[in-house]
Amino acid sequence: MDEDNKVTKKQVIETEVPLGTVHSAAIEPYRVRLFVEDEIVKDAEITVGVNHRGVERIMEGLPVEKANSLTEKICGICSNSHIWNSVLVAEKALGIEVPERALYIRIIMEELERLHSHMLYLAHGSEVLGHETFAMRIFYIRETVMELLRMIGGNRVQYGVPIIGGIRPRAELDLMRIQKIKDGMDFVEEKITEFAERFVSDPMVMSRITGVGILKKEDAIRLSATGPTLRATGVDIDLRRDMPEYESFEFNVITQDDGDVKANILVRVLEIPESIKIIRQAIDHLPEGKITNRSWDMEDSPVTNNYIEVPRGKLYHSYSLDDGRVRNVIIRTPSITNIGAMEYACIGYHITDAQLAIVQCDPCFTCTDRAIKIIQI
Amino acid sequence: MSLKSYSRARSVHVMLVYTGGCNGCDIEIVNCIFSPKYDAEQYKIFLTWNPREADVLVVTGPVTKHNEQPLREIYKAIPEPKAVIAAGACALMGGVYKNINGDIPSEEIMGPVDKIIPVDAKVPGCAVRPEDVLAGAVAALPKLLNAK
Amino acid sequence: MSIADSLIAFIAVIGTLILAFFVSAWLPGIERRFQARIQQRIGPPISTPGIMAPLKFFFKEVINPNSPMPGLYNVLPIIGLIITISLLMITMPQLYVLAAFTSVIALVGLLKVEEIIYMFMGSLSQSVLSLKMPFPDIVKGAKHPGVRRSFVEELSSMRAFRLIAFGSFPIYIAIFVTVAIAKSIYISDIVSYQQIHGPILFSLAGILGAIVFFIGFMILLNEYPFAILKTKADVIEGPLLEYAAKYRAYVYISRGFLIFVLASIFSTLFLGIPPNILSWTILINIAVTLVFTMIMATVSTFSPIFTFKQFYPLVAGVSMIGILAIIASFL
Numbered sequence: 001m002d003e004d005n006k007v008t009k010k011q012v013i014e015t016e017v018p019l020g021t022v023h024s025a026a027i028e029p030y031r032v033r034l035f036v037e038d039e040i041v042k043d044a045e046i047t048v049g050v051n052h053r054g055v056e057r058i059m060e061g062l063p064v065e066k067a068n069s070l071t072e073k074i075c076g077i078c079s080n081s082h083i084w085n086s087v088l089v090a091e092k093a094l095g096i097e098v099p100e101r102a103l104y105i106r107i108i109m110e111e112l113e114r115l116h117s118h119m120l121y122l123a124h125g126s127e128v129l130g131h132e133t134f135a136m137r138i139f140y141i142r143e144t145v146m147e148l149l150r151m152i153g154g155n156r157v158q159y160g161v162p163i164i165g166g167i168r169p170r171a172e173l174d175l176m177r178i179q180k181i182k183d184g185m186d187f188v189e190e191k192i193t194e195f196a197e198r199f200v201s202d203p204m205v206m207s208r209i210t211g212v213g214i215l216k217k218e219d220a221i222r223l224s225a226t227g228p229t230l231r232a233t234g235v236d237i238d239l240r241r242d243m244p245e246y247e248s249f250e251f252n253v254i255t256q257d258d259g260d261v262k263a264n265i266l267v268r269v270l271e272i273p274e275s276i277k278i279i280r281q282a283i284d285h286l287p288e289g290k291i292t293n294r295s296w297d298m299e300d301s302p303v304t305n306n307y308i309e310v311p312r313g314k315l316y317h318s319y320s321l322d323d324g325r326v327r328n329v330i331i332r333t334p335s336i337t338n339i340g341a342m343e344y345a346c347i348g349y350h351i352t353d354a355q356l357a358i359v360q361c362d363p364c365f366t367c368t369d370r371a372i373k374i375i376q377i
Numbered sequence: 378m379s380l381k382s383y384s385r386a387r388s389v390h391v392m393l394v395y396t397g398g399c400n401g402c403d404i405e406i407v408n409c410i411f412s413p414k415y416d417a418e419q420y421k422i423f424l425t426w427n428p429r430e431a432d433v434l435v436v437t438g439p440v441t442k443h444n445e446q447p448l449r450e451i452y453k454a455i456p457e458p459k460a461v462i463a464a465g466a467c468a469l470m471g472g473v474y475k476n477i478n479g480d481i482p483s484e485e486i487m488g489p490v491d492k493i494i495p496v497d498a499k500v501p502g503c504a505v506r507p508e509d510v511l512a513g514a515v516a517a518l519p520k521l522l523n524a525k
Numbered sequence: 526m527s528i529a530d531s532l533i534a535f536i537a538v539i540g541t542l543i544l545a546f547f548v549s550a551w552l553p554g555i556e557r558r559f560q561a562r563i564q565q566r567i568g569p570p571i572s573t574p575g576i577m578a579p580l581k582f583f584f585k586e587v588i589n590p591n592s593p594m595p596g597l598y599n600v601l602p603i604i605g606l607i608i609t610i611s612l613l614m615i616t617m618p619q620l621y622v623l624a625a626f627t628s629v630i631a632l633v634g635l636l637k638v639e640e641i642i643y644m645f646m647g648s649l650s651q652s653v654l655s656l657k658m659p660f661p662d663i664v665k666g667a668k669h670p671g672v673r674r675s676f677v678e679e680l681s682s683m684r685a686f687r688l689i690a691f692g693s694f695p696i697y698i699a700i701f702v703t704v705a706i707a708k709s710i711y712i713s714d715i716v717s718y719q720q721i722h723g724p725i726l727f728s729l730a731g732i733l734g735a736i737v738f739f740i741g742f743m744i745l746l747n748e749y750p751f752a753i754l755k756t757k758a759d760v761i762e763g764p765l766l767e768y769a770a771k772y773r774a775y776v777y778i779s780r781g782f783l784i785f786v787l788a789s790i791f792s793t794l795f796l797g798i799p800p801n802i803l804s805w806t807i808l809i810n811i812a813v814t815l816v817f818t819m820i821m822a823t824v825s826t827f828s829p830i831f832t833f834k835q836f837y838p839l840v841a842g843v844s845m846i847g848i849l850a851i852i853a854s855f856l
Contacts, residue, residue: 014673015672039680051397052443075400133563387581427766
């Protein structure tokens, strides 16, 4: 036991405080061991795999439509991202054209999901800060977005809008729905602006979040952070800018320079108006026409992959098709690459701030627990 | 109604244990506590994270391998009388993870919940709706009220 | 003193205590309701957190807490309750005959014990939520396998220790502002000084002292933003984690009671109105308690948790105001 750890033994570490797997700050189950010396975190170890369900394993050999709807169950926060990316892989492999209108509606769904995911992040962040009121205000705003998602997809959490070749007929946007989305976006924009002003002008909150959980640019790149966490350290990268789906939309990529909790929160807060901007553009220029392209044939294909930008960063799906069934599935979610950043960001801060430093990277451990245990079949 | 059941009905502490579903049910349950729209506290339901304080255990998710033992421990830590609500399709029957019948079944799912601890109320849905969770808490109440 | 007088004094003390219990039972509910209205929701009925929740816990099964000394651990909230009761009793005018026990020194001593109890609680509690959680931590490849492992409650025990060292500074300084003005450490003298010269609160030193007292009041109650002892973010409930059934009910009751007691100490020292059921001025005591509860609810709703980074400067600054108040009292 001691031989492996000769190097790390030099560090003065007094005590270990294990938290989880059931804990009030981390609603999801994961284990974090914080090594503290006089309440200052010296090292951290995050153990994932607690909610490993083996989704890739059970996806093996399923018909591709069924497999797509299973990917949705990977995560309840970014479910649309998973099903969209999975559908995109199949479309790429089979060479299916997607009608413009379907594409626009998919993007509306994705951006609505980004809205609710970022708001959940803000609420969770406020909750970890100990600011119940801010959490409740945010949940109040988020409810509008949830209602819009329910209206379009029929369910508050897993909407299942994209299918291969287009979108589900239920998710077609008629005039009434478009009007509701417009009203909802106005409401959310107004409220979130108010909230953001209130948030950044609160001296107590600002003193808690400024200069806590700092992640430098070089470290973030070295630890392969992704998404808003990387953007908060000053790296100007957003896959949406390079995705063909987003070609016709105008939006800004938000970056901040500090890499602390404040920068992370600001990136997410400022991305909300950008998402609203994209939704408004999509609604204003919503093309007419059919929503599903049904003229395609199933054929075998080698391993195909696809990347998209989801609320937490870069999402990777790949699988091959064999007789209409899915084989060799690999899914890599953004949170798994952010774990290094989480462990690194909480070192050197008070233990209460350490939780905040973990939460600042927007962890979604449900997404993360994908790794397959390789067995002999 | 005796003082005992009256006080039990007027103050219900709910603990949420999340055993590895997809986060969806979990967020909806937290939503129904935190969102001013649902506000469970007006129905005298309080969220707690301490098993010693809790009366009602809400379990979501299909119970993965690493969560089985913690779930038992937490159930044991709650003093009598206690009730368990299984919320969501995964908690009720293992959900898609157990029942999708792919080529290789998942070895990780130990659930559903009632294999591990006794369940008193079941809330269906994927994901559960906040209204249903509140209704489920009400459905579990008689067990608490009539307990010795 | 004749026997009849003693009997009346005895009845008055008991009556005041009963009234205090009755009023304090509603305080947590009022606080929660007030917070809920600020948060734009309906919130629980005001009887629930203070009356119904303790009642419910009395009817729960008594379990053995995970603790190296379960008996001592369970007895601690009762000791806390007794100390709180004695705190109230030494401010009652009927008991001023006990001279030495009714001085400010006794007040400070009892408050100190109240704080130390948290430290004991923290070191005696071993909840299932951290170290006892069955999870394979020490495996091949784990970081630092040889390190001493601790429960989260140990963390809050350390924090309680720090709070004893500096956290309760403001309330003591505020108490000594009144001593400096009345030039006596006896509560009876402070009260009679104010009956002659008017309440201390309506002077410069008194106002500054009242502000300092209020901050100290919130720190002593571990209310947000000073709840570092029991933050949800890391230690969950800290020292109180293992209390169940009737012992948790004592914790609930003694918290509500402590709000009333501290507020009545304020009205004794700063307004010259000791809690006494035989006089109509008890209504002022109750009004002060309600005002304190509401201000506390408002402050705690609009603030996040403070870590020591914010805590140290705040306590230092508030203590400076307290010292200013003492200087002002000599002018």
